[in-house]
Amino acid sequence: MLLRFTVTNYASFRDETELTFVAERRHEHLAVQPVPRSQLWALPVAGIFGANAAGKSNFIHALAFMKAAIVNSHQKWAPRADIPRRPFLLGREGESRPSEFAMEFTVEGIRYEFGFVCDSREFLGEWLYSYPEGRPRKFYERKAGKPMSFGPSLHGQKVQIERMVRANSLFLSAAAANNHEQLLPVFDWFSSGLRIAWDSNFEGRLRETRHYLDSHSSRAVLSLLKYADLGVSDVTFSELKFSPEQAKKIAELIQFLDSDAADISPEEISAGVDVEVSHVVDGKEFRLPLELESSGTRTWLGIVGPIVSTLMRGSVLVVDELDARLHHHLTAQLIRLFQDPRTNLHGAQLLFNTHDAALLGPEAAATLRRDQVWIAEKKEGATTLYPLTDYKVRSIENVEKRYLGGRYGGLPFFDEELLQSVISEVEAARN
Numbered sequence: 001m002l003l004r005f006t007v008t009n010y011a012s013f014r015d016e017t018e019l020t021f022v023a024e025r026r027h028e029h030l031a032v033q034p035v036p037r038s039q040l041w042a043l044p045v046a047g048i049f050g051a052n053a054a055g056k057s058n059f060i061h062a063l064a065f066m067k068a069a070i071v072n073s074h075q076k077w078a079p080r081a082d083i084p085r086r087p088f089l090l091g092r093e094g095e096s097r098p099s100e101f102a103m104e105f106t107v108e109g110i111r112y113e114f115g116f117v118c119d120s121r122e123f124l125g126e127w128l129y130s131y132p133e134g135r136p137r138k139f140y141e142r143k144a145g146k147p148m149s150f151g152p153s154l155h156g157q158k159v160q161i162e163r164m165v166r167a168n169s170l171f172l173s174a175a176a177a178n179n180h181e182q183l184l185p186v187f188d189w190f191s192s193g194l195r196i197a198w199d200s201n202f203e204g205r206l207r208e209t210r211h212y213l214d215s216h217s218s219r220a221v222l223s224l225l226k227y228a229d230l231g232v233s234d235v236t237f238s239e240l241k242f243s244p245e246q247a248k249k250i251a252e253l254i255q256f257l258d259s260d261a262a263d264i265s266p267e268e269i270s271a272g273v274d275v276e277v278s279h280v281v282d283g284k285e286f287r288l289p290l291e292l293e294s295s296g297t298r299t300w301l302g303i304v305g306p307i308v309s310t311l312m313r314g315s316v317l318v319v320d321e322l323d324a325r326l327h328h329h330l331t332a333q334l335i336r337l338f339q340d341p342r343t344n345l346h347g348a349q350l351l352f353n354t355h356d357a358a359l360l361g362p363e364a365a366a367t368l369r370r371d372q373v374w375i376a377e378k379k380e381g382a383t384t385l386y387p388l389t390d391y392k393v394r395s396i397e398n399v400e401k402r403y404l405g406g407r408y409g410g411l412p413f414f415d416e417e418l419l420q421s422v423i424s425e426v427e428a429a430r431n
Contacts, residue, residue, distance in 0.1 A: 001033060001042050002194070002316045002349055003111070004104040009097050010065065011058035014088040014382035016100070019059070021046055021349060024371040024389055031344035036109050037134040043372055044338045047322075048353040048385070049360070050376035055383030056353035059376070060196065060320050061086070063351075066101040069116065070190045074165070074173035082120045083168050090381035098124055107189045114172065114186065122167035128186070139183075142171055156180050193313070195306055198320035202302045206275070209305030210237045217308055224304045228330055230297045234278040236287065277301070295325040307337065314346030322352035323359075332359060335366035377409045 006018040023032055023041040032041040048056045065085065077083075088094035102115030110132050117125040126142040130153060138151030140158070148162050148171065157180060165174045176187035197205055212221045213235060225232045275290035277297065290298060303319070310317040323331050331354070337343045338350040353376075359368060373388040 001035075001106040001314075001347055002103070002351070003035065003042060003106065004102075005063055005066075006100075006102040006115075007059070007062040007066075008100040009088050009094060010062045010099050010101070011086045012055040012088065012090075012378060012381065012383040013058060013062060013385075014091060014094065015384075017059070017383070017385045019046065019048075019351075019374055019385060020387075021351075024369075027369055029341070030339055030369070031341040031347075033347040036106055036111055037131065038111075042106075042347075042349070043369075044344055044348065045335055045350045045352075045366075045368065046372050046374060047335075047351075047359065047368060048374045048376055049355070049357065050353075051378075052355070054376040054378045055385075056376045057320050058383060059385065060198070060318055060351075060353065062101065063194075063318060064196050066103065066116075067190050067194055067196070069101075069118075069170055070173055070187065072173070073169040074177050077168060079166055079168070081168060083118050083122070085118060085120060087120075088382065095120075105189060107185050107193075112186060116170060123170060126171055128172065128183075140171065154182060156182055193315040194318070195310060195315060196318045196320070197303060197306055205302040205306055207273075207305075208309060209235075209301055210273070212305050212308050213237070217312070220308050221304050224307065225301070227333070228300050230294075230300060231279050232277055232297065232301075233280045233285070235301065236276045236278065238274045238276075275301075296327065296330075299325040300330070303334075307334065310348045310350075311337065311344060312346065314348050316349045316351065319350065319352040321354065323354045323356040328356055328358045329365065331356060332365035335359070335368070339366050375409055 002021050004018060004020045004022065006016060007013050008016040021043045022035070023043050026032060026041045027043075031044040033044070034040075035042055048059060050056050069083075073083075085099050087097065087099055096119075098117045098119045100115065100117045102113065104111065104113045106112070110130055112131070113127075113129045113136070115125075115127055116123055122144060123142070124144045126140075128139040129136045130139060131137070137153045138149070139154040140151065141149045144167070148158075150158050157175075157178065161171065161175050161178055161180065164178070165171050172183060172187060175183040176191075209221060212218060214237075222234065225235065276287040277290060277293050279286050279288065290301070293301075306317055309315070322334070326334075335350065335352075338348055358364060359366070360373065370388040370391075374385055375388065376383055376385050378384075
């Protein structure tokens, strides 16, 4: 369960910025979850609204960077490589200042706080606390140039792992690589419990949809495909194969380039996957290749697998540009799956960004509460992020109308004088 994420000096986030899933109050008829050993409740959904280039996607990139540092820094980052952070560059101090990331979350009923500070060369600080009884217990603290400080709550190999940690890798990443039993659940939460969906991993998400179509959960995936009213009745995946001679040559090349792939056989070499989408018209079935389907159908097909996985596991799904290529009503229904306690039985959460102000309207299928709405706005090149709870909003107000009217900020500004210069150039060209 994700509770809070904080970032400082990353991309367009110059100053410390926090988004929280902690509810302002317990919401009836909403799939909120109790925060262990507290009087707090965690929200199932949070959405970031704002104009183009306001920094909405940068917030998700910051979250993805934190995850990548935990999962990859020890085993996949080169020993002498720079840390691939993106400091705020629209100011003289951004590149020289460190970046900071922190997250509060729960794993197996225990609340944790993990964070780190880094520049482009090394991790300057790292910490992990647990709250098994409501009060913090230190697992460890790390400061560059000093021995690590371990709390009595952390058992197992510690000093041995500390010796393995490089300047550009995290202790948590090294501990997981060395199978530290106590820290593995925290690592696993970031690795598999925090999912990010954006264009670059569409193929992987499509494979996940295929996995569930081929498993006992196929009914749920097919139901979501049909529920979207895209005219889809079924989806068929089939492996594309090389000829035996081609597969043999490719297997030999892979074995030559990678000694760890010595056991690979030509039968394992795939040329890709062919995807066909079935439609039933007048009682007859027609199959179309995926590339001939609408962008909306392809987008939905690539997200239903992660949706089912997240709802089943009670994990966190982060979606960049949720409204891209999906009809407003379908986007609202997706959100509704996470909002509704009947479909969200295991505490799954959804974080998304969008331009779709209609999701704030009184007729939206998934009504977002004020503490679920965050607005990104850019000033002097830096993004600020603030919740709708910063404003006094009465229950009878049309939030969509007031947002589009500029009441809450987060809208683009259009300079009419610049538009007039365009009109003048067009008129001059015509004459």
